[in-house]
Amino acid sequence: MSIVKKTSKFLSYILRHHPETIGLHLDSEGWADVDELLQKAAEQGRDIDRALLLDAVANNDKKRFALSEDGRKIRAQQGHSTGQVAIDYPPQEPPEVLYHGTADRFWPSIREQGLLAKSRHHVHLSGDFDTAVKVGQRHGKVMVLKVLAQKMYQDGHRFYLSGNHVWLADHVPPQYIVVEDGSE
Numbered sequence: 001m002s003i004v005k006k007t008s009k010f011l012s013y014i015l016r017h018h019p020e021t022i023g024l025h026l027d028s029e030g031w032a033d034v035d036e037l038l039q040k041a042a043e044q045g046r047d048i049d050r051a052l053l054l055d056a057v058a059n060n061d062k063k064r065f066a067l068s069e070d071g072r073k074i075r076a077q078q079g080h081s082t083g084q085v086a087i088d089y090p091p092q093e094p095p096e097v098l099y100h101g102t103a104d105r106f107w108p109s110i111r112e113q114g115l116l117a118k119s120r121h122h123v124h125l126s127g128d129f130d131t132a133v134k135v136g137q138r139h140g141k142v143m144v145l146k147v148l149a150q151k152m153y154q155d156g157h158r159f160y161l162s163g164n165h166v167w168l169a170d171h172v173p174p175q176y177i178v179v180e181d182g183s184e
């Protein structure tokens, strides 16, 4: 694995899940001070300099991280599990449908409960089918679900769009989920 990729994985772990493992403070919007992060990482024997951090941010395949305008702060754009963070993306009107990729073994439970955020803060949805396939493949035999997002929205459910264009919802009740057979 390249050093840039390793750095991205480290940043995901720290900025989304476990900032406390290096004693880093995130504010409620998920921002960490870049200098502090580099210093705390160095204390743990992680040799990350500013150039490497900027490289990991700029070249991340899913644009997982964002820098503040002045470049002094960094945060993960979505996918958090840490209780220290509650990013307040403004609610947005979603398109007619959104997609969620999962593994087919989860279907009996999803059919009963709908889509739950599980360990993350939100259910993650995508605007395109292919992204959902990739997300689902991480879990096993992929199954793509179509979410009737516009109908859900009309019924009063909220949607948010993260800075890296991942659609987020608190919960997707089962009546808005249709199994997608890929024929579209």
Ligand code: HQG
Binding pocket: 062, 064, 079, 101, 102, 103, 106, 107, 109, 110, 113, 114, 115, 116, 117, 118, 119, 120, 123, 124, 135, 136, 139, 166
């Ligand atoms: C499933 C990656 C049983 C859900 C991706 C999923 C994404 C249920 C798993 C982002 C369920 C949670 C998020 C229910 C949901 N019963 N299973 N009622 N409700 N599930 O990884 O959406 O690389 O937390 O279907 O690209 O797979 O991290 O969520 O299979 O954008 O940037 O529970 O993570 O991005 O798994 O992936 P995850 P996800 P990053």
